Amino acid sequence: MIKLDYDGPILEIDQLSISFFTRLREIPAVMDFSVTVQPGEAVGLVGESGCGKSTVALGVMQDLGKNGRVVGGSIKFKGQDLGQMTMEELRDIRGSEIAMIYQEPMASLNPAMRIGKQLMEVPMIHQGMSEKDAYERALQVVTDVKLPDPARILNSFPHQLSGGQQQRIVIAMALMSEPSLLILDEPTTALDVTVEAAVVELVKDLGKKYGTSMLFISHNLGLVLETCDRICVMYSGEAVETGSIEDVFDKMQHPYTQALFRSIPLPGADKNARPLVAIPGNFPLPHERPPGCNFGPRCDYFEDGRCNEDTRIRMAEVAGDDRHASRCLKFKEIDWDAPLTLAETKTKGEVGEVVLSMDKLKKYYEVAANAMFGGGETKVVKANESLSFEARESETLAIVGESGCGKSTFAKVLMGLETATEGTITMNGTQIQDTPIEARNTKTVADVQMVFQNPFDTLNPSMTVGRQIIRALEIFKIGNSEADRRTRMLELLDLVKLPREFADRMPRQLSGGQKQRVGIARAFAGDARIVVADEPVSALDVSVQAAVTDLLMEIQREQKTTLLFISHDLSIVRYLSDRVMVMYLGHVVELGSTDQVFAPPYHPYTEALLSAVPIADTSVEKQHIVLEGDIPSAMNPPPGCPFQTRCRWKSEVPGGLCEKDIPPVRHLADGHQVKCHLSDEKLAQMEPVIKIAAQ
């Protein structure tokens, strides 16, 4: 198809409404939504899950499925109404003029087809290119997305590539026919932070190079800040605020946007002095929206009789700004600069004596080459290499690292699901490294408990909430009778601030945040002294994250629990932890108090991690450090320093030491240790990655 020449905006969505029709009722998914994307512009679409942002994208692609329907408004692409087009015309546009990149790269690629063939299909179908030209073009684009050895990549199957490489291929495929509009639906959610940073950098560069307009859908405000020119915040099917990044981030004009920013851990937040403010209440279901303003029931500025009057609220332009609009009746009256009234400042619990200490803990796995009959060569996977640290009472120790760094293995060894290969774990004066969980006494088991990552998986779907907590009490031998345990279970529900009626509910009747609270209640059933929280909030929506995080902190203050907080999200780690341990490929590369780890001198890996985390604050200046390549496999670690394959400081160490020896543990300051060959002078030269510009 011949590319259209057109000067106006690439995409104009005007008062779009989309509904899904079920047997019971009409469910409005998007209402009165307008946005314009100019050529070369990147627009971010931000909101919590279920707010309709993906539905907008599907609406643009005219791919709403059987029961979805555009019920009002129009979507114009280069001046043509997409809703009036026939299937054939749409097929011509999809993939050649509008391309889409989805969240899960593996699901977007055909696993039975070589990469090259999949890429070549695009120009061959849309532009009738010859096979030879298409191959040349594929080679060119794969080089553009910065993949090593493009010819080999084109000849491989999707499963032979890593997640980051797969996502680059999906991006390459979208760029094959130089589309005018690229829709990215949470393109990096499934990737690790450092890989995410590299992919985002790539998308930005390519957008500039090809002049493509972008619609970037994400729940992460920081990512949108880094990639987009304009932003549109959505809540419950409506756009509540649109404008340029600077206007919305610094001069927000809608209470929801404000509440959202107050609930994410920005560099200034502190768990005691300035705790996060969670948005009260729950996201309304699409068919249970309140009259008037959708955000009304959760809004601090709610005014009865005005905000809940049953009329549709329209977007209103903010005077003086460039295309900045807000869907709030009161935005002109609200004093947006008023300082946050602090609910309460909390005092931190005293850090007590050492509860848990690990000394040179090692865990190796032997992997047999042939599982069926044993025999064959065995390979050793070094999941943990000499972990040494101490954790004290009422202390939060964060364990940071990307997938494959050995943090889950460490948790398994601590819980007793695996036994250690070498080294010791001492808890309350007894060594437990060689005692599997069946051999541990009830007290020890109840003392170390875990909160899991995925709220939808953490509860048994066929047992009531109360039953699951009571079972934990039974196992921990708490209470003498069924009635005793029921009372205790209700108290635990109180502890995690859930209504007592929830005891008789099934897990499917609870929202994600509520399930996570039940998971926490279950972990504290036996008065646990050490709780391992494995990314407990990463799967939750932003507004719920703050509430669950605060709950954990509050229980910790009351019960003097030691919290081992496993996470890859450095913003939240900075907010709530006392000490931080950074892991890479089974090694502890840096350990120290939060201030020490977040300020130079850093370990080079910590430096890269800090730079990779998107921060939703325009006043923050970040140094851009992009790591090349992927994390090496633990089956086949590089010789010498584990990080040497991706380290940007490697050339600063003389004599190729990095490739020969594993660096020794060096103590820099009191309690601050780093595993690196860099000399003290070089370390001293490091500059802070994050600078907050003076305001």
Place this chain on the structure above:
Amino acid sequence: MDPLTWTGGLSLLNYPLMLVAALLLVGILIQIVMSFFVAASTPTVNADGTLTQNAGLMGTIGTGVRMLLLAVIALVVLYIIGGALMGPDAGIVGGMSRQLLPVWIALIVLFAVSIKFKRKLGLYGKLFDSTVGMIGFGLVMFWVIAGVMAGVFDMLVTHDTLSQSSGMKNKLPGTPLRGAEDADYQWFLLGGDNLARDVFSRLFEGAWIVVYIAPIATLFAFMVGITLGLPAGYYGGRLDTVLSFLANLILAFPVILLFYLLVTPEIRATGIPSYMAGVLFIFPLIFFGVLLNSRYYTQPKIRTPLLIVVLGIMAWAYLSLISNEGTFVTNERYTIPGLPAALDWIPMPPEILVVFVSVVFVNSITVFRIVRGLALDIKTRDYVAAAQTRGEGPWYIMLWEILPNARGPLIVDFCLRIGYTTILLGTLGFFGLGLESESPDWGTTINSGRRLLALYPHVAMAPALALLSLVLGLNLLADGLREESLKD
């Protein structure tokens, strides 16, 4: 007395029925052919947010076909109601309908109650939202109720199933009974077989054998499959390799040959079927023992009495099942004593035991594989990890955390598997394996009717159609359950 015609006084309904049925067939054909050419019309959106579907040509045809289908169903119901009212005056159909009156009443009551309370009945209630599920359930329940009434309460049947009546050999359906007393039923409704026995009575008497063996055998197969499949999937490793290899070995062995081997007198004399029964029937004991112990071991006060009562009763049932007339195994060389005959409350004749053992043995392997696969999937969930980290035993995790969450596919498979088992029983009967030759069960009856199939098809046709409708009902029921369980 004259022989009965098929429809008797209701014969005036025959032509309308034929006409409507023919029209329905033509309508469906047109619908299929047209769907290749006419595109479905897209609904339009109204201003108030409602959708309007334009009927179009396809819509009109669809409505027509639906009306015809309803007309056919209405006519069939008319036959049944008319038959029940008029009795043999409405021919064979009427006679059967009158005879089955208790079944109709029971079915109507069951459906009325179920539909009234369907919102409170969980998955069973949801079945009544699906047409396919309701049809399947209706067919299955028809045979279950009829089987129970005929086999246990001796209702429905018109004549003794074993007694032969002179002059009734191979007589066609509707033939009056020669030399009937006043108290006797006057006709052989579905004719006589080659030993001059009443086909109608044997059909419903045989339904009982099918209806009680198939579900119980399937249940035993599930116990065995679950008890072995869960640890294979959960532990994996060497145990899984060994069990899966054995399963493959048995699956690779021809089933019919296995059955022949089991029923051969020489093999039976060695007591192999009895030993197999001894092994296979102990699995429910293990299953329930482990199930209750893993759940209640933290509370010995509840656990101990509960286990004693449950396992006591089950052990008694087990011993009764495997022993026959006071012995477990008996042959020329040795005798192993079993439960004394006085305490033996489950009569289990050796030939039924063989059928039971073969069916359980063959089915349990497939169940094993299904359960193993489900366990492999579910054991990676976080709630399993949560159970492990609070120190639950492996059997608690398998039976209380994994098994309940595998129930959906297992319930559907259970329904389908009863169908397979029914067919398997039919096959066994057809080959003359297991059950004795005068047994009224459907497989044996089809086999005995097969020899004169060209001359007197009715003897084999009646049980064949019965088998078809029961298995069809079970498959539809499984479909309905699957469909409805996916909706939540």
